[in-house]
Amino acid sequence: MRFAIAHAGLLTTGVISSAALAADPSLSNPALSLVLDGYYQTAERPMAERAEGFGLGETELAISASIDDMFYGKATAVFEDGEVNLEEAFIQTLALPEGFSVRAGRFMSDIGYLNNQHLHTDSFSDRPVAYRAFLGGHYFDDGVRLDYLAPTELYWSMGLEAFKGESLRAEDETGLREFDELGVLTAFTKLGGDFDESSSWLLGLSYLHNRNGSAGPHQEEAVAEDDHGGHQHNAGYTGENTLSAAFVYKWAPQGNYKYRHLTLSGEYFRVSGIQDAEPDLRDYHQGWYLSGAYQLSPSWSVAARYGELDAVDLEAEQLQKLKETELSLAWHHSHFSTVRLQYTHQQGTHFDALSDDNILTLQYVMSLGAHGAHQF
Amino acid sequence: MRINSKLLGALLALSFGHSSMAMAALNIFACEPEYGALAKELAPGAKIYTATTAMQDPHQVQARPSLIAKMRQADLVACAGADLEIGWLPMLQMKSANAAVREGSDGLFFGADQVEPLDKLASVDRSMGDVHAKGNPHLQFDPERMLRVARAFSDRLKQLDPEAAADYEAAHADFAARWQAATTRWQAQAEPLKGKKVIAYHTTFRYLFNWLGISQEADLEPKPGLPPTSGHLASLVERAKAGDILAIVVASYQDERGARWLSDKTGVPVLILPASVGANDQSQDLFGLYDNVLAQLLGGK
Numbered sequence: 001m002r003f004a005i006a007h008a009g010l011l012t013t014g015v016i017s018s019a020a021l022a023a024d025p026s027l028s029n030p031a032l033s034l035v036l037d038g039y040y041q042t043a044e045r046p047m048a049e050r051a052e053g054f055g056l057g058e059t060e061l062a063i064s065a066s067i068d069d070m071f072y073g074k075a076t077a078v079f080e081d082g083e084v085n086l087e088e089a090f091i092q093t094l095a096l097p098e099g100f101s102v103r104a105g106r107f108m109s110d111i112g113y114l115n116n117q118h119l120h121t122d123s124f125s126d127r128p129v130a131y132r133a134f135l136g137g138h139y140f141d142d143g144v145r146l147d148y149l150a151p152t153e154l155y156w157s158m159g160l161e162a163f164k165g166e167s168l169r170a171e172d173e174t175g176l177r178e179f180d181e182l183g184v185l186t187a188f189t190k191l192g193g194d195f196d197e198s199s200s201w202l203l204g205l206s207y208l209h210n211r212n213g214s215a216g217p218h219q220e221e222a223v224a225e226d227d228h229g230g231h232q233h234n235a236g237y238t239g240e241n242t243l244s245a246a247f248v249y250k251w252a253p254q255g256n257y258k259y260r261h262l263t264l265s266g267e268y269f270r271v272s273g274i275q276d277a278e279p280d281l282r283d284y285h286q287g288w289y290l291s292g293a294y295q296l297s298p299s300w301s302v303a304a305r306y307g308e309l310d311a312v313d314l315e316a317e318q319l320q321k322l323k324e325t326e327l328s329l330a331w332h333h334s335h336f337s338t339v340r341l342q343y344t345h346q347q348g349t350h351f352d353a354l355s356d357d358n359i360l361t362l363q364y365v366m367s368l369g370a371h372g373a374h375q376f
Numbered sequence: 377m378r379i380n381s382k383l384l385g386a387l388l389a390l391s392f393g394h395s396s397m398a399m400a401a402l403n404i405f406a407c408e409p410e411y412g413a414l415a416k417e418l419a420p421g422a423k424i425y426t427a428t429t430a431m432q433d434p435h436q437v438q439a440r441p442s443l444i445a446k447m448r449q450a451d452l453v454a455c456a457g458a459d460l461e462i463g464w465l466p467m468l469q470m471k472s473a474n475a476a477v478r479e480g481s482d483g484l485f486f487g488a489d490q491v492e493p494l495d496k497l498a499s500v501d502r503s504m505g506d507v508h509a510k511g512n513p514h515l516q517f518d519p520e521r522m523l524r525v526a527r528a529f530s531d532r533l534k535q536l537d538p539e540a541a542a543d544y545e546a547a548h549a550d551f552a553a554r555w556q557a558a559t560t561r562w563q564a565q566a567e568p569l570k571g572k573k574v575i576a577y578h579t580t581f582r583y584l585f586n587w588l589g590i591s592q593e594a595d596l597e598p599k600p601g602l603p604p605t606s607g608h609l610a611s612l613v614e615r616a617k618a619g620d621i622l623a624i625v626v627a628s629y630q631d632e633r634g635a636r637w638l639s640d641k642t643g644v645p646v647l648i649l650p651a652s653v654g655a656n657d658q659s660q661d662l663f664g665l666y667d668n669v670l671a672q673l674l675g676g677k
Contacts, residue, residue: 095475149448149473155441192441200440256629258433298603373467376440
């Protein structure tokens with residue numbers, strides 16, 4: 001129940017500072033937070049949600065609290081151009097024995113490294129191209145997860161998830177395919193620890209089995225890489241099996257994150273079993289990125305990222321390649337406000353949607369209300 | 377993508393090795409060094425892990441994998457509380473899946489819950505900076521409050537591990553006697569500091585100054601949690617030059633550049649005080665910490 005107290009305490013440091021809340025936050029006060037994200041950009045990135053010109057990113061309203069001493073609950077609504085989507089609405093156990101916990105409802109899958117992190121914590125305006133291609137930017141879905149944390153000195157966690165899998169279904173232009181309602185199963189493990197006082201690491205391996213990911217035998221028109229039909233969060237490239245590996249390294253002088261710190265991370269995805277028919281080219285897509293972010297001072301941070309997508313266009317029967325080199329500079333007035341200038345250079349092979357090779361994005365991300373703890 | 381079989385073997389050995397020798401002594405996870413040091417005094421047989429050092433700002437700690445793994449095995453988590461660890465402790469609790477130390481459990485101990493913190497605010501707004509509505513959590517330099525925290529901590533140890541109650545009671549009696557004697561000595565030593573004025577980085581030493589009768593005339597941070605700006609520092613030059621400022625005080629995990637700049641402009645000395653146990657060679661336990669802080673303040677007189 002102390003969860004609720006802590007969160008309610010956070011709440012009182014936010015804009016909702018009615019005397020009643022602040023004086024004695026009670027257990028029934030949930031944490032309430034709002035993330036504001038606005039931008040201007042000179043062109044569009046393939047498969048990204050942000051359009052050219054002025055726009056809003058995900059405006060995110062979240063409520064969370066302990067429900068009782070056994071359950072924690074959270075809901076996150078995302079407002080996007082006249083739509084309201086629930087990105088999270090889950091419960092999680094707080095008191096299962098032996099390091100087990102269960103999460104159920106709608107939540108972000110724990111595969112990969114970035115996927116379980118909220119978009120507003122990223123160092124760039126959009127997810128790496130591998131995420132946009134294979135996971136629809138970030139993969140959240142309706143399902144259930146079982147987590148286990150081993151009682152080891154080294155951090156060692158394992159998890160299994162089952163999801164509906166609608167957003168990862170292969171394109172079905174005939175509309176006749178009967179998709180499996182239990183579409184996605186995942187398994188992942190993460191290892192982590194400290195090298196020394198200043199630096200820490202995390203390694204992750206995950207496997208995603210998608211029963212609806214393989215394009216049907218008679219539908220060679222199965223892939224649509226430039227789907228602008230609203231904010232579907234659908235993956236443009238799907239397959240039966242997705243394997244991914246991730247690493248994260250963080251450093252701060254003497255482990256003091258107050259002024260300067262460095263984060264290096266990278267992920268690799270390989271999506272195979274992309275069609276049931278005999279492959280004309282090859283039967284897998286792959287993508288990866290490497291990213292480095294450096295906080296120079298409490299007010300300034302810089303980041304660089306390089307990513308590639310190497311995919312098969314089933315319809316045109318050709319290989320597609322996209323390379324992205326990105327640089328960002330961010331100014332932080334406090335922990336709660338960021339203004340970012342980002343430059344992207346993109347090089348595509350067989351990507352019709354590429355309108356410009358160079359993109360500038362000016363973005364703000366600000367949060368008000370409760371500001372929950374971030375993941376490593 | 378290949379899984380290293382040796383690594384896997386080592387992991388399995390680790391996991392089984394641990395579970396067979398569990399429950400020998402309490403496993404204590406301390407958020408800050410002062411609570412690790414207190415645990416050492418009051419639970420000498422316990423296995424104690426301190427999550428942060430005195431060189432790390434406890435407001436900004438990463439919920440790193442190693443901390444999650446340690447919390448997974450903890451019987452007792454001891455922290456300052458009053459939302460000091462709000463940016464990382466809830467994530468550790470969520471990820472460590474350890475029911476013994478979740479909110480509301482006996483295995484979670486907050487120092488700030490055992491005493492009345494200073495500077496509680498009826499209402500706060502983020503435009504005031506990063507302030508704690510529940511009061512100042514940096515209790516470690518208040519000998520009176522620390523004594524009460526020690527009493528409550530010892531009681532909690534007895535509650536969690538009743539078989540060793542007599543040992544905890546004895547350790548507490550020993551600590552309390554030495555602490556009270558030291559407090560009397562410190563108070564006498566610090567007599568010349570009464571009424572002195574300082575400029576400091578943050579409210580890290582709020583309790584120390586309150587106890588010793590020192591007044592913090594200005595803060596290097598323009599607002600709590602915001603880094604010193606050149607404009608704000610420039611505005612402090614006149615105040616620092618007035619001739620009545622004993623020192624510019626910075627904690628071991630705070631950036632000393634702003635203080636150095638102000639010192640160069642005004643001739644007021646900079647004191648880098650240990651934020652907690654372990655910040656310098658003299659501050660290896662709670663007693664050494666107080667001795668060192670007082671010696672530095674008296675030396676700067």
